[in-house]
Amino acid sequence: MRTSQPQTIYLSDYKVPAYLVDTVELTFELFEDGARVHSTLELRRNPESAEASAPLELDGDSLKLESVALDGAKLAASDYEDRGDQLVIRSVPDRFRLTTVTWIEPQNNTRLEGLYKSSGMFCTQCEAEGFRCITYFPDRPDVMARFRTRIEASKEAYPILLSNGNDVEKGELENGRHFVTWEDPFPKPCYLFALVAGDLVEKRDSFTTCSGRDIDLRMYVEPRNARKCDHAMDSLKRSMRWDEEVYGREYDLDIFMIVAVDDFNMGAMENKGLNIFNSSCVLASQETATDIAFQRIEAIVAHEYFHNWSGNRVTCRDWFQLSLKEGFTVFRDSQFSADMGSPTVKRIEDVTLLRTAQFAEDSGPMAHPVRPASYMEITNFYTLTVYEKGEEVVRMIHTLLGPDMFRKGSDLYFERHDGQAVTTDDFVKAMEDASGRDLSQFRLWYEQAGTPVLTVSDEFDAGPGIYRLTIEQNIPDTPGQTNKKPQHIPFSLGLLGQDGQPLPLQLEADASEAPTERVLELTEAVHTFDFHGVEAKPVPSLLRHFSAPVRVRYPWTREQLLFLMSHDPDGFNRWDAGQRLAVDVIQSLVGAADGSEVEPRLVEAYRKLVSDTDLDQALVAKMLQLPSEAYLIELAENADVPAIHQARETVLKCLAHALRNELLACYQRNLETGAYEVTPEAIARRSLRNTALAWLLVINDEKGRTLAVSQLNQADNMTDRMGALQALVNSDYEDDRRQALDEFYNSFRDDPQVVEQWFSVQAASDRAGQLPDIRKLLEHPAFDWKNPNKIRSVVGAFAGQNLAAFHNPDGSGYDFLADQVCRLDDSNPQIAARLVTPLTRWQKFAPAYSGPMKSALERIRDKDGLSRDVYEVVHKSLA
Numbered sequence: 001m002r003t004s005q006p007q008t009i010y011l012s013d014y015k016v017p018a019y020l021v022d023t024v025e026l027t028f029e030l031f032e033d034g035a036r037v038h039s040t041l042e043l044r045r046n047p048e049s050a051e052a053s054a055p056l057e058l059d060g061d062s063l064k065l066e067s068v069a070l071d072g073a074k075l076a077a078s079d080y081e082d083r084g085d086q087l088v089i090r091s092v093p094d095r096f097r098l099t100t101v102t103w104i105e106p107q108n109n110t111r112l113e114g115l116y117k118s119s120g121m122f123c124t125q126c127e128a129e130g131f132r133c134i135t136y137f138p139d140r141p142d143v144m145a146r147f148r149t150r151i152e153a154s155k156e157a158y159p160i161l162l163s164n165g166n167d168v169e170k171g172e173l174e175n176g177r178h179f180v181t182w183e184d185p186f187p188k189p190c191y192l193f194a195l196v197a198g199d200l201v202e203k204r205d206s207f208t209t210c211s212g213r214d215i216d217l218r219m220y221v222e223p224r225n226a227r228k229c230d231h232a233m234d235s236l237k238r239s240m241r242w243d244e245e246v247y248g249r250e251y252d253l254d255i256f257m258i259v260a261v262d263d264f265n266m267g268a269m270e271n272k273g274l275n276i277f278n279s280s281c282v283l284a285s286q287e288t289a290t291d292i293a294f295q296r297i298e299a300i301v302a303h304e305y306f307h308n309w310s311g312n313r314v315t316c317r318d319w320f321q322l323s324l325k326e327g328f329t330v331f332r333d334s335q336f337s338a339d340m341g342s343p344t345v346k347r348i349e350d351v352t353l354l355r356t357a358q359f360a361e362d363s364g365p366m367a368h369p370v371r372p373a374s375y376m377e378i379t380n381f382y383t384l385t386v387y388e389k390g391e392e393v394v395r396m397i398h399t400l401l402g403p404d405m406f407r408k409g410s411d412l413y414f415e416r417h418d419g420q421a422v423t424t425d426d427f428v429k430a431m432e433d434a435s436g437r438d439l440s441q442f443r444l445w446y447e448q449a450g451t452p453v454l455t456v457s458d459e460f461d462a463g464p465g466i467y468r469l470t471i472e473q474n475i476p477d478t479p480g481q482t483n484k485k486p487q488h489i490p491f492s493l494g495l496l497g498q499d500g501q502p503l504p505l506q507l508e509a510d511a512s513e514a515p516t517e518r519v520l521e522l523t524e525a526v527h528t529f530d531f532h533g534v535e536a537k538p539v540p541s542l543l544r545h546f547s548a549p550v551r552v553r554y555p556w557t558r559e560q561l562l563f564l565m566s567h568d569p570d571g572f573n574r575w576d577a578g579q580r581l582a583v584d585v586i587q588s589l590v591g592a593a594d595g596s597e598v599e600p601r602l603v604e605a606y607r608k609l610v611s612d613t614d615l616d617q618a619l620v621a622k623m624l625q626l627p628s629e630a631y632l633i634e635l636a637e638n639a640d641v642p643a644i645h646q647a648r649e650t651v652l653k654c655l656a657h658a659l660r661n662e663l664l665a666c667y668q669r670n671l672e673t674g675a676y677e678v679t680p681e682a683i684a685r686r687s688l689r690n691t692a693l694a695w696l697l698v699i700n701d702e703k704g705r706t707l708a709v710s711q712l713n714q715a716d717n718m719t720d721r722m723g724a725l726q727a728l729v730n731s732d733y734e735d736d737r738r739q740a741l742d743e744f745y746n747s748f749r750d751d752p753q754v755v756e757q758w759f760s761v762q763a764a765s766d767r768a769g770q771l772p773d774i775r776k777l778l779e780h781p782a783f784d785w786k787n788p789n790k791i792r793s794v795v796g797a798f799a800g801q802n803l804a805a806f807h808n809p810d811g812s813g814y815d816f817l818a819d820q821v822c823r824l825d826d827s828n829p830q831i832a833a834r835l836v837t838p839l840t841r842w843q844k845f846a847p848a849y850s851g852p853m854k855s856a857l858e859r860i861r862d863k864d865g866l867s868r869d870v871y872e873v874v875h876k877s878l879a
């Protein structure tokens with residue numbers, strides 16, 4: 001527990017490690033009341049360190065030191081200093097062997113960092129700084145060592161004992177205990193260390209690599225989850241093949257293992273050869289997981305697998321470089337998902353997340369560059385900016401270089417830096433060297449925080465037939481950064497003629513064969529582009545595919561947006577035009593009198609969409625989704641959430657009333673005939689019919705209610721069951737809602753992953769999730785304060801998705817959240833700090849809301865013994 005103010009750590013203070021570790025030998029004696037960790041490190045002075053006589057400093061956290069020995073000789077207490085968070089030995093030789101024995105208590109570890117217990121099994125989470133909770137070690141990613149790990153435990157309680165690499169020895173011990181020894185031939189930073197011990201079932205498969213090596217694939221899960229492994233295993237094999245084909249990356253060990261654990265702070269972890277997953281991000285069956293979960297699992301399995309090269313073989317020099325592995329790996333998993341399904345739909349999903357949540361982060365008090373310059377607590381920087389904006393930065397390099405040069409660049413990067421701990425700059429350098437392009441200005445994307453705003457204006461000169469576009473870029477100030485330099489922005493666009501045809505983009509008067517889509521490169525504060533040979537004023541299709549993470553301001557007319565919605569050859573921009581139109585219509589109704597008219601052309605555009613059977617149905621399903629409340633708030637200033645909620649409801653209800661017959665027809669047309677499949681087509685069908693159902697229930701349609709009840713009872717899969725449940729929960733049919741929720745719970749009460757969905761469908765609903773309901777959910781026997789998924793599914797869903805209820809003008813939602821943050825701060829600071837997020841945005845809201853939000857933050861700030869995690873978020877938010 002913290003007693004003094006947390007320190008800020010700066011990138012500019014980086015120094016190479018004073019000591020390097022060549023090998024690590026660990027022995028874990030696992031017991032019910034704790035674990036003894038024997039560690040032997042082969043250490044030597046780093047020849048590159050300037051500090052020739054630096055003392056040896058090893059990190060440690062919550063460790064009980066039992067003994068220390070240097071080259072076999074036990075040290076006296078006066079030979080070392082146990083500072084609590086560091087073990088310091090003043091005088092050591094240039095090369096030596098250090099042995100420590102520590103005692104830890106995994107069974108009491110509620111922070112879920114280091115070694116802890118989850119549903120009776122032992123497991124680890126070491127990234128970013130969890131290894132220091134296991135044993136004393138230079139806990140930084142630029143110290144890479146070879147690990148040998150022996151695990152000893154009761155054979156009956158823990159028949160499965162796992163760590164990184166290959167199992168090289170196993171045997172029986174006294175008192176019903178046994179051991180297994182693992183050896184990882186690849187040097188790695190300690191954040192990639194993992195250990196698992198439990199009574200788990202093993203699912204086996206195999207994969208033959210491009211060079212003909214057979215890899216043993218194994219999944220370890222609790223026995224009740226044995227039927228939920230196939231999808232992850234298939235996803236893994238697809239990922240392995242894809243990485244060979246698209247990036248030329250072959251797997252390097254003989255075994256690849258995946259473990260599912262119920263208590264996990266994040267989604268999953270790429271430990272070398274032993275990936276550990278949050279159960280909800282890996283286990284799936286038709287009966288228990290929705291389509292969204294299936295897709296998320298495929299993406300996360302791929303993400304963790306891809307880290308084996310982008311993260312493990314080439315890792316980060318320090319934690320400021322986190323986006324080196326995360327931005328690149330998110331880009332890779334996103335390309336993979338696009339290849340497995342619909343690229344346009346995947347792009348829409350990624351951009352929706354980016355614009356809703358990352359843009360909000362980038363304009364709030366926690367805004368930071370993709371490569372932050374400072375932090376107090378690194379786990380607070382596993383952010384949308386580092387991951388998702390980091391992905392966009394890599395994507396822009398891909399756009400600027402083209403796929404072939406990008407591949408040359410990634411090949412060079414992996415070859416040049418294999419086995420090293422490097423920086424984002426090394427990544428960019430490899431891309432430059434392979435392609436011959438100058439990315440010096442582009443590097444600002446890593447250094448400057450804030451979302452660039454592009455203001456676009458146009459004029460048409462009929463005489464010479466010139467269409468002129470002027471694009472101005474501005475990067476808003478963010479905490480600690482003002483007066484920013486213009487960035488290098490790839491800006492993809494097309495122009496549409498009045499008949500909807502794409503026009504050739506002639507940037508010079510005499511260019512004969514001009515393309516109909518171009519990537520313009522913006523580098524100055526203002527650019528002007530003249531397009532020649534244009535006969536009539538065209539409609540611009542700007543920032544196609546969302547070619548850069550920026551906001552585009554252009555004075556769209558509703559006419560133009562409707563035109564793009566039906567003519568733009570870029571599917572992404574078709575969708576985006578629909579979103580812009582819907583945003584415009586909803587915004588115009590915020591605070592308007594009851595009974596104000598909803599733009600009839602929007603209604604007709606949606607009528608066309610609901611009935612459109614020619615267009616890609618997955619795209620139609622996306623186009624039908626109205627912009628979320630969260631996105632509307634992000635776009636607003638002085639947001640009044642209940643008013644925004646009201647305006648959006650007005651549009652939704654108007655659409656549902658006007659399109660009732662089309663919705664019923666859409667529902668019927670998309671009814672399943674064959675067996676359940678997880679293909680893009682089947683997913684689109686389910687999405688369309690569940691959207692139709694949801695809309696019908698928003699207006700309490702009787703026919704809709706009958707359909708929902710029978711779908712709920714007859715569905716053979718969770719997508720349809722959940723679709724029906726959600727529609728009923730969000731209707732005014734109170735009795736049906738109650739009954740549906742009760743029956744659902746009784747059918748799935750033994751399945752934690754389904755119970756989480758059951759919690760969140762209520763917590764996220766303004767009908768079923770008002771504060772008194774939320775308090776009841778917290779009292780429910782299935783709720784568990786020690787399980788992050790349960791906390792997220794109730795408290796997180798309420799504050800993050802049930803916005804009208806959370807922003808109750810009486811301030812009760814904010815007080816509630818502050819209470820839960822304070823309660824969790826002692827047991828799991830990482831989760832507590834994440835939960836604060838909705839409050840950090842207080843300055844975005846109208847004074848009636850921002851005042852109480854700020855008071856709630858102040859209340860958290862004043863809690864005794866605040867963790868470093870929450871301290872950083874709260875203090876930066878109030879600064």
Ligand code: ARG
Pocket residue numbers: 127128265266268269270303304326379382
């Ligand atoms: N590297 C993991 C992933 O991207 C995330 C681990 C995050 N851990 C943490 N303590 N913040 O997949």
Ligand code: ZN
Pocket residue numbers: 303307325326329
């Ligand atoms: Zn990752």
